[in-house]
Amino acid sequence: MSEKRLSEFLEKIRSDLDRTVNFWVTHSHDTVHGGFFNCIDEDGKIYDETKHVWLQARQVWMYARLYKEMKRFQKPEILEAAIKGAEFLQKFTRNPETYRCYFALTKEGKPVKIQRTIFSECFYLMAMSELGIVSGKQSYKKEALTMMDKIVHWVMEDDTEIGRQSLDGAPPHSSLAVPMMMLCIISQIETMDNSLSNKYSKATDWAVAEVFKHVKRDGTAVLENVGLNGSELTGSSGRLMTPGHSIEAGWFLLDLAIRKNRTELAETAIQTFMINPYNYGWDKQYGGLYYFLDVDGWSPAQLEWDLKLWWPHNEAMISFLMAYKHTKNVKYLDIFAQIFDYSYSHFVDNEQGEWYGYLDREGKVKIRSKGGVWKGCFHVPRALMMCEQMLEAMTK
Amino acid sequence: MSEKRLSEFLEKIRSDLDRTVNFWVTHSHDTVHGGFFNCIDEDGKIYDETKHVWLQARQVWMYARLYKEMKRFQKPEILEAAIKGAEFLQKFTRNPETYRCYFALTKEGKPVKIQRTIFSECFYLMAMSELGIVSGKQSYKKEALTMMDKIVHWVMEDDTEIGRQSLDGAPPHSSLAVPMMMLCIISQIETMDNSLSNKYSKATDWAVAEVFKHVKRDGTAVLENVGLNGSELTGSSGRLMTPGHSIEAGWFLLDLAIRKNRTELAETAIQTFMINPYNYGWDKQYGGLYYFLDVDGWSPAQLEWDLKLWWPHNEAMISFLMAYKHTKNVKYLDIFAQIFDYSYSHFVDNEQGEWYGYLDREGKVKIRSKGGVWKGCFHVPRALMMCEQMLEAMTK
Structure with a gap:
């Protein structure tokens, strides 16, 4: 069914991108x-x-x-x-x-x-x-x-120049954000100058291997923080999962796999970093993706754990549409459709442009602002732009 | 009416304190x-x-x-x-x-x-x-x-040894927590050795004056952060109000006023630091005290702004019971009763002891743990102990 909705998705996303860009152009320039x-x-x-x-x-x-x-x-x-x-x-x-x-x-x-x-x-x-x-x-x-x-x-x-103090009880660990960011900036540098691809191939391999260290529990969970050797850490921070972050890593990896023709990497990107985190991250009762979860089911330390944030939904839209475009498997488009429907009935401001950023678990707007310390002109327009491009290619 | 409930309050609080202390004694000792x-x-x-x-x-x-x-x-x-x-x-x-x-x-x-x-x-x-x-x-x-x-x-x-970096765009400011903490530790030191009261009289005066710097908008609002000269700061952090914190400052000041026989200070403690923050901090729709508010009504920057936390309710129980005991004005006991009723129908675990710490705006438990990074054996038993003592004195 969701295959018949491609034009509808494209149309809504295109006008949403127009509204969103207009919001920032009109209000944000100093x-x-x-x-x-x-x-x-x-x-x-x-x-x-x-x-x-x-x-x-x-x-x-x-x-x-x-x-x-x-x-x-x-x-x-x-x-x-x-x-x-x-x-x-x-x-x-x-x-x-x-x-x-x-x-x-x-x-x-x-x-x-x-x-x-x-x-x-x-x-x-x-x-x-x-x-x-x-x-x-x-x-x-x-x-x-x-x-x-x-x-x-x-x-x-x-990392001495970064200035982090090293303490005996807090040995260095691997945070998923760092190798993800590396994948992102290497891709950016290659977009700028493809001849640099070789120069950063070692860094790319390192980043992929680092991201994979976070896959635990026989491949069923992606943990935010692990030991430098890939071991599980004790305590809340060692059990932390951020479904939206894992799903974002999913499209970073899938994009890399497509660019470099790596079939196996594409499969893992989709199953391990998209499907699994979506399955444990989707709130079956109220809909939307949880922000944080504890892999063993304890209450997460983060008070905001059950909020529905805009950016995991932006990243999930990119991921599942990319997975569908790459595989033609309609299962991924169905998930895209579910995220699309949740987003367009909860986050999107059809009048004033941009999305609301923070909903409570039930889906009510909790913070009225469109921009703040962590939310600006980025996740929404990036997702809309990429989805528009993919949908355009698919409906041509 | 609430005057007739003193024995009920006392009884429930006494058994709650027993349960709570038992919780920590049984589970927390390493x-x-x-x-x-x-x-x-x-x-x-x-x-x-x-x-x-x-x-x-x-x-x-x-x-x-x-x-x-x-x-x-x-x-x-x-x-x-x-x-x-x-x-x-x-x-x-x-x-x-x-x-x-x-x-x-x-x-x-x-x-x-x-x-x-x-x-x-x-x-x-x-x-x-x-x-x-x-x-x-x-x-x-x-x-x-x-x-x-x-x-x-x-x-x-x-404060060089504290190691805070000073940056041009973030000049030092006055944070309400610091003079509040000073009032608290001076009172502690005087409890230990009353002859030191003189030694710290200058620090006491300083702390009271610092706390008063945070009273703005013609006395109607207590702001968390103000300039060193007491001026309002721009932006979200300058507009931040934490009703529970202000109410806690209220009983610190009232306690000081009672010990030092300062009638005017007692009046301001009650009106400015208890009644006003209670009036703007109480959620008229769902009950309970908000965690954070913006004095001008913007969405606060803190995602947890509308949660109901345990400790503001602990502090408010102490404050309003102390205000009632000091003034005999039943208006304060009515507010105590309202906070008591909200707490005992939302926060209190009658079976296992201790209170839940974090409810969503509607009052549902959001974090199941009894202790965490910021919650331990302190606010609940301190409030229960102090309220039991006050209620005992009043029902004798």
């Missing part, structure tokens, strides 16, 4: 100081002027990608806004010597917070790289490559 | 390594062996206070457990030179995490001081006084 406001209420009002670097950089990437990929967004104002965002980032975010990036800035660009992780830096790289592609400016590409070398050094060789 | 397990499921099973220092220290304090104040808990096993907990803390928690304390330890005592705040240190002081009183051992009292001098230095003179 024409005084540059960069973007990202704490924005449902109707576009700014409720906090702090600029969060992940979201600044993601918006630059998103605008540049939309400009490159979709004819109707190939407009000078989209490219100009991306360039202005990038200039703000270069000026205020990264230390010109160490390349460490802040996590949050004031609207004028003064530093508010720095994290002892690599994620601001990764999104900075994504922004510079994609803008390098669409603007043709070598300086952006060079900036992305310099950051790439830094990140590879921190992740695979020595 | 007889192998010392200290207490604090991540405990509803039925007493340990789901994580990490030992969180706030809770280790609070449990030592709680046991010592119960031993001192309540005849039926004056049992050797209570005192011994407190002493063993204190030994674990002294051995593993605090740096013998700097007196900085860790935030979390492995069950064997290896450091897992340190925070750049003063709270582990404050609870360490509370534990040592109260145990000094009941054991009569000078070494505990000395340890508390040494820590007191350190904390006063960090809070009022120089």
Whole structure:
């Protein structure tokens, strides 16, 4: 049945993408100081002027990608806004010597917070790289490559510069987010310059192997945190599962498998990282994907464990549509349809654009804002763009 | 009407305290390594062996206070457990030179995490001081006084040793928790040795003045974070209200006012820190106190804003009963009765002891555990003990 709905999906997603991009273009640009406001209420009002670097950089990437990929967004104002965002980032975010990036800035660009992780830096790289592609400016590409070398050094060789304190009782562990991010930025760098594919083949192999370390319990569970040797960790953090995150890793791996022609990797990506997490992550009572679960069924330590967040549903839309497009197995399209229906009856704001981000377990909107510390112009438009492209290819 | 319920309140609270203390005595003692397990499921099973220092220290304090104040808990096993907990803390928690304390330890005592705040240190002081009183051992009292001098230095003179990085866009601000904690530890030190009251009178005045800086909007709102000069801060964190925290500050201030015979302070404590936060903090639709609110009505940044947490209800029980006992105004007893009824129909586990900690907005249990990173043997038994004592005095 869901096969007959492809045109309906395409139509709704296309107009949703228009509304969503319009939301950010209309409300988020800081024409005084540059960069973007990202704490924005449902109707576009700014409720906090702090600029969060992940979201600044993601918006630059998103605008540049939309400009490159979709004819109707190939407009000078989209490219100009991306360039202005990038200039703000270069000026205020990264230390010109160490390349460490802040996590949050004031609207004028003064530093508010720095994290002892690599994620601001990764999104900075994504922004510079994609803008390098669409603007043709070598300086952006060079900036992305310099950051790439830094990140590879921190992740695979020595993380001293990240500044995490090492304590006897908390030995280093493997967090799923890090190799996922590596897959993401390597793919970005290859999109920018395919001749670099060889240079990062070792890092790609490392990242895939690291992601696979998180598959436990005879392949039935993906755990967020494991030991460096892949062993299960004790306690709540060792038992933590984040279905949306696993499903996102699923399409990172499937995309890699398709690009590199790796059949077995594609199968594992779909079964282990999409189907299994979907099966344990979907709330059979109220619908929607849980945010966090404990693999042994204890109450998770995170108070927000049973909330329905927008981004797992965005990632799941990409994943299951990609799985369907790749395999033609209608089972995956049926799951896509279920996630689509849940999302369009719960998250989507048909009037004002963008999705609500946080629903309670039953599906009621819990936080009215469209943008905040962790939500900006990224997951929704990225998913809509990719799904539109896939659906277009399939309905041609 | 609620005046006729005093004996009912007393009886239910007394048996609840018995159940609660029994829960911790039965399930939390680590007889192998010392200290207490604090991540405990509803039925007493340990789901994580990490030992969180706030809770280790609070449990030592709680046991010592119960031993001192309540005849039926004056049992050797209570005192011994407190002493063993204190030994674990002294051995593993605090740096013998700097007196900085860790935030979390492995069950064997290896450091897992340190925070750049003063709270582990404050609870360490509370534990040592109260145990000094009941054991009569000078070494505990000395340890508390040494820590007191350190904390006063960090809070009022120089916080370099706390290690917080100062960034241009995030100037220092006043957080309500700090002067509240100061009121709490000064009261503790005075309980231990009343002759020290003069020594800390300047710190007391400072703490009261700091707490009052958080009263804004013509006295109608208590804000969590304000500028050092008392100005309102911009953005979500500047608009944040935590009704339970304000109400807790209320009884800290009322207790101080009663001890020091300060009539005007008592009135402000009740109206500004109890009644107003209760009025804006009580959920008129589903009952219970909200966790976080935005003074201007935006969605708070905290996903857990509309949850009903146990501790605000514990603090509110103490506050409104203390206000009633002090003023004899039945209006406050009516509010106490409302909080009591909500708590005993939502939070309390009549079978297994202790309260559930986290309900969703509608009042359903959201996290099944009785103890976790932030919840241990403290708020529930402290509130029950204090309410039992007040009710006993009133029903004699």
